[in-house]
Amino acid sequence: MEFSPIRLYLLAGLVLHKAVWEILKWRGPRVERKTEIPLKSRIVSLVKVVILAGVILQTVVPEIAPIFSNPKLPRAIGTGVYTAGLLMAILARVQLGRNWSDIEKSQVRNDHALVAHGLYKLVRHPIYAGDLLLLLGLEMALNSWAVLGVVALVLYVRRKAAAEERALAKTLPGYGEYCKRTARFLPFLPG
Template identity: 30%
Template structure:
């Protein structure tokens, strides 16, 4: 399921995949370390169940989006010569539903840790690196699909329907 681009597609991810792994790894290491130290400010107990729901829902959305893409999904940014512009399923609502799912999962994880600083240490850097990845990916998609991408991008949002 986790495949890199193969014979008829070349990677154009401009190190965004490596940046994702590094930022996520460091952010989680620091956030969990701080979380073990205990909260600096009171943390509302009701946020833990919400965190679990967001984490599981985000993972489910990410997998749904990946499965929907099927053979066109790759972990690196690449477009195969015969690849269509997918604008059905979750992609009819947002351009990057798998990233929406991942970000929801990280927000949920931050809520589950139960530490304000940990929450922001996970959410802000991870959102920043996903934003860079989206920028890279959208440039590749615009180059590959031209006017069809422009029309699709004009009618859909990046991550949240009707918002962003």
């Protein structure tokens, strides 16, 4: 199999994304685990690992049942969407700093504060938006039918974000007002 520059670029971006997350998680506050990890959290962690393994595998295996016979335009658009999502997710993660917690934990700690600068001035969940754009772009660039799976993921993330917002509105002063003036995922789309 010929390993195309686009596939190498996509793989490198995934590795960069994961490296940034792990480094920032490692540098962040240590959370003591006093109880066993709930089953739901373990399932979410497993799903994350399966999705990550799947998308990494997609970058190195040949196309199976491609969508388009001539994928130049979708591949170019997908690579652009992927790049925008990658940059958005990483920048948002850096801007969120110590206020970040894993999706499966979704906990609000006492030291959390409202972040309303940078990308968070434009949208409430730029990490989720960036990750979804990254996956959408990746699947488009790979000419893969798995692009349809991103739709299911969007529905899950939308529900997860709404639950997080309810918890944050109860504990973070000003979060309710922030939600009223800031879009959820993309500046031009309502919550």
